[in-house]
C-alpha cells in the first residue's frame with residue numbers, strides 16, 4: 001500500500017495490542033492515575049476487545065457475536081486509540097512505526113512500552129492444511145464457522161448422492177485443548193438442535209471427529225475432567241481420537257497417523273491445535289525463549305530493557321506457584337493489571353508489585369447444560385460446572401450493560417429454539433450493476 005504521509009505522535013506509554021493484555025493494562029492505568037493520566041496511546045487492529053472465552057458460544061449462536069466483544073472506546077476513557085498495527089519498533093531510540101486504516105504511517109515516540117500482541121495459530125506443514133482447514137481464533141472465524149455448519153446442513157438436505165451428503169455432514173476438529181473441545185461441543189449442540197428443522201437429516205447422519213496428539217483431551221487439566229469430557233462427547237457420538245495426528249488433508253480428505261480410521265472426506269476441517277506467541281516480537285529484536293515468547297521478570301519487565309513490559313500470550317511469566325504462568329485470559333488480565341501498577345509506580349503513584357496471581361481454575365463448556373470445571377484441586381462436572389463456567393466468564397466481563405446483553409442471550413437460548421438462519425452473505429454487499 002503506498003504511504004501517503006507520516007503523522008508524528010508522542011506519548012508517555014505506548015501499548016501494542018487491544019486484547020486482554022493491552023486493553024486491561026490501559027484500563028487499570030487509567031484507574032490508578034485518576035485525575036492526572038499520562039498520555040497513553042493504544043494501537044490495535046480492531047476497535048474492540050474480543051472476549052475469547054465466549055467465542056465458542058458466539059459460533060454456536062447461543063450469544064450474539066457482537067456481545068462477545070467490548071468496544072475499546074467504551075472500555076477506555078482517556079487512552080488514545082490508533083486503530084491499525086505497529087509495524088516497526090526501535091527499542092534503542094524508543095520509536096515505533098504504526099499504520100492506520102488509511103494506510104498512513106505514524107511515527108510514535110514513547111517513554112514506556114507495553115507489548116501484548118497475543119498469539120497466532122500454530123500450524124505445522126501438513127499437506128492440504130492451508131487450503132482446506134480454518135482456524136478458530138477471531139470473531140470472523142466464529143461467524144464463518146456457524147454459517148458454514150448451517151450451510152452444510154442446507155447443502156446436504158438438497159444432495160441426493162449419499163457419499164456427498166456424508167462429506168458435507170462430516171466435521172473434523174484437529175486439537176483437543178479447550179478451544180477445540182468447546183468449539184466442537186458448541187457446534188455439535190447447534191447442529192443437534194438445528195436438524196429438527198431439516199426433515200431429511202438426523203443427528204446420526206452427522207459425523208464429528210476430534211483428533212488430539214496427546215494422550216488425553218484438555219492437556220493441563222485434571223485427568224478426571226478429561227475423562228469426563230471424552231465420555232460426554234462419546235455419548236453424543238463424537239469420535240475422539242487421542243495419540244493421533246493429522247497426516248494430510250489434501251483435497252479435503254483427512255488422513256490420520258497410525259491406523260485408527262480409513263482416510264475420510266470431510267467438508268469442514270477446523271485447526272485448533274494450539275497457539276504460538278506472535279512472531280512479530282522476534283522481528284523487533286526482543287529476546288525470545290525456545291517457545292518464541294519473551295521472558296520477563298516478576299515485574300513483567302524485559303530483563304535489560306528498562307521500561308519495556310510484555311504481558312499475555314506473548315510473554316513467558318514466572319508463575320508464583322512455580323513454572324510458567326499458563327496462556328489464558330485470566331492470566332493475561334492479571335498480568336495487565338500488575339504491569340499497570342508498575343508503570344504507575346514509575347509515575348510516582350503506588351509501589352512496584354510482582355505478578356502474584358495464582359490460577360483459580362478453568363471451566364470448559366460442552367454445549368447446553370454440560371461442562372467441566374476445576375477450582376484449585378476440586379473438580380466439577382455436568383450442569384453445575386456449566387453454570388460455574390458461565391458465572392465466571394460473566395464476572396470477568398467488564399460493564400453492567402455488556403453483562404446484561406450476554407445474560408439475556410443465554411436466557412433466550414434456554415427458552416426458545418435456535419435460530420438456524422445462515423448469514424454467510426453478510427459482509428459482501430450486492431453489486432449495483434446486477
Ligand SMILES: Cc1cc2nc3c(=O)[nH]c(=O)nc-3n(C[C@H](O)[C@H](O)[C@H](O)COP(=O)(O)OP(=O)(O)OC[C@H]3O[C@@H](n4cnc5c(N)ncnc54)[C@H](O)[C@@H]3O)c2cc1C
Pocket residue numbers: 016017018019020021022043044045046052053054055056084085086087116117118119136137178179278280311312313314327328329330331332363
Ligand atoms: C477459542 C478460544 C477460546 C479461549 N477460551 C478461554 C477461556 O475460556 N478462558 C481463558 O482464560 N482463556 C481462553 N482463551 C485464551 C485467551 O483468549 C488468551 O490467553 C488471551 O486472549 C491472551 O491475551 P493477549 O492480550 O495476550 O492476546 P489477545 O487477547 O489475543 O490480544 C492480542 C491483540 O494484539 C493485537 N496485535 C497483534 N499484533 C499487533 C500489532 N503489530 N500491532 C497492534 N496490535 C497487534 C491483536 O490483533 C489482538 O487484538 C481462549 C482462546 C481462544 C482462541
